[in-house]
Amino acid sequence: MAPVSPTGRRALRKADLRESNQRLILNLIRQTPNLSRADLAQMTGLPASSITFIVKRLLREGWLVESRNGSSQPGRPPIGLRLRRDASHVVGVEISLSRTRVVAADVFGRILRQRLVAWHPDPHVFLVRLRSAIAAMVDKYARDGLLGVGVAIPGTIVRASGHVVAAENLGWFDLPVGAMLSEGVPARFFFENNAKLAAFAEQWFSQPGRQPPQNFVFVTAHGGIGTGVVVDGRLLQGSHDLGAEFGHTILFPDGIPCPCGNRGCWEQYASDRALMRLYAEREPQAGPVAAGEIVARARAGDPAAAEALAEVALYVGLGFVNLKQAFSPEAIILGDYLASAWDLIGEAVWRVLRERIAPRYLSHFRILAAQHADEAPLMGALGLVLAQFFTPLETARVAAAPAAGGA
Ligand SMILES: [Zn+2]
Incomplete structure (x- = not known):
């Protein structure tokens, strides 16, 4: 291992600290535009001289712009700071x-x-x-x-x-x-x-006042089922990044074969493709019908579409029971057809949860639609x-x- 001089070490630490403080300030301004220098000092606990120094550099490097409508304080109106869009x-x-x-x-x-x-x-x-x-x-x-x-x-x-x-x-x-x-x-x-x-995306691009909870699971149902699990504010990765593959947890030991090589995986019963299969079983002459179209047909009164959605809702609910027991999230956040069909399946999914989880464990639990919908x-x-x-x-x-x- 190459020796490191004490000077080099100190310089490195100082540079890291400077970089870190700069990021801290940039991120605060990104999240809350028009903060003043005084606001930043208060929020970070850094001395005013450090804030002045960092802000000056960020202005010089083109990251920030100043505006006259900073937060109101008595006396001289403070100068607000904003992130430059085209920075x-x-x-x-x-x-x-x-x-x-x-x-x-x-x-x-x-x-x-x-x-x-x-x-x-x-x-x-x-x-x-x-x-x-x-x-x-x-x-x-x-x-x-x-x-x-x-x-x-x-x-x-x-x-x-x-x-x-x-x-x-x-x-x-x-x-x-x-x-x-x-x-x-x-x-x-x-x-x-x-x-x-x-x-x-729910965490990074959340609107002020709409931050997701510290513990939540994002469920995508596009082409299969994917889950993003956030525990104590951090994305769960697992060893070798292989964690949080909840779509491949087993619902039925002798169930439908899954492309992952296993049988009876949750995604074979609750994804958009599962909905398509369940509809095709009831309307074999209809040919392949996309999940969004099945949802539209259910709304228009097609009984086969309504039945397929009701069956999918049971499996979605069972998977949510398992997620709730495994991670105790404050919320499950839905993307894809699960969000767009929630008015049709929500009640049935909640029924499964209430049948299988005691009320005391459900009092603070919510199911929400994704903030960024299909863009998530x-x-x-x-x-x-x-x-x-x-x-x-x-x-x-x-x-x-x-x-x-x-x-
Ligand atoms: Zn699988």
């Missing part, structure tokens, strides 16, 4: 069988440009196609400052490399997706599972990149006090 940009990618997208967004996650990429069953053809769309987007925004590329993948992945262990619904197994997408593209890449990103995984991919630059380093709060004057 930098992010590229987000959502890989999906039905709609793969590459977008560019500003630092608030507002989408500026979007490109759809057509699916191809050969992953090599598809990934080359996707890489060229990403490269074009990176090229367009590189000059204006680009923080990186966030990629949402519907499967089990190694986060650091973007290697897909298994994306059953895409038919991808043991595929170096990260390496294939980033080859020759001059940007930093970040990868994560789509359901985990949907949960992260993509928003999470944008947030994933932003978080690398806005989240204070782990030690920030602990170390904030000794930063006096040194920031």
Whole structure:
């Protein structure tokens, strides 16, 4: 191991602290625009001189703008600080069988440009196609400052490399997706599972007063069932990032075969595809009917659609009982057809929960629709990149006090 001089060590720590304090301030301004310097000093506990120093640098580097409508205080109106919309940009990618997208967004996650990429069953053809769309987007925004590329993948992945262990619904197994997408593209890449990103989007892009609870589970039901589990405010990853695959927990030991290789997985009974199967069993002559259309038919009075939804609601409810028992979330947050059909299935799902869980355990439990609806995984991919630059380093709060004057 190379020796480190005491001076070098101290310089490193100081730089980390400075970086961390800067991120802390940037993130506070991102979350609450028009904070004054005095507000920041109060919120962070940092001395006014440090705040002045950091803000001056952020203004110089083009991250912030000043405005005259800061929070009201007696005397001289304070100057509010806002994050500059065009301070930098992010590229987000959502890989999906039905709609793969590459977008560019500003630092608030507002989408500026979007490109759809057509699916191809050969992953090599598809990934080359996707890489060229990403490269074009990176090229367009590189000059204006680009923080990186966030990629949402519907499967089990190694986060650091973007290697897909298994994306059953895409038919991808043991595929170096990260390496294939980033080859020759001059940007930093970040990868994560789509359901985990949907949960992260709830946290990162929450409106003031609409922050998700510290313990919740996001359930996506698009092409299968994905779950993003947040425990004590943190995304559950598990060893080798393989945790929180609740869609593949077993509901029936001899149940329907699942592409994961097992039988009777929850997603075979509660996903959008399960709804399609249950409808097709009742209306075999109808051909494949998409989940959204089945929901519309149920609303229009189609009894087969209503029956299929009622059956799915039972399995959704059983899965929610298991989630509740495993993680004790304050809320389950729904995406996809589960959210759009909630007025039709909600009562039946709640009935299952009440039948199987004592009332004292349900008094504070809620089921909510996602804030970002179908955009959740993509928003999470944008947030994933932003978080690398806005989240204070782990030690920030602990170390904030000794930063006096040194920031
Ligand atoms: Zn399975």
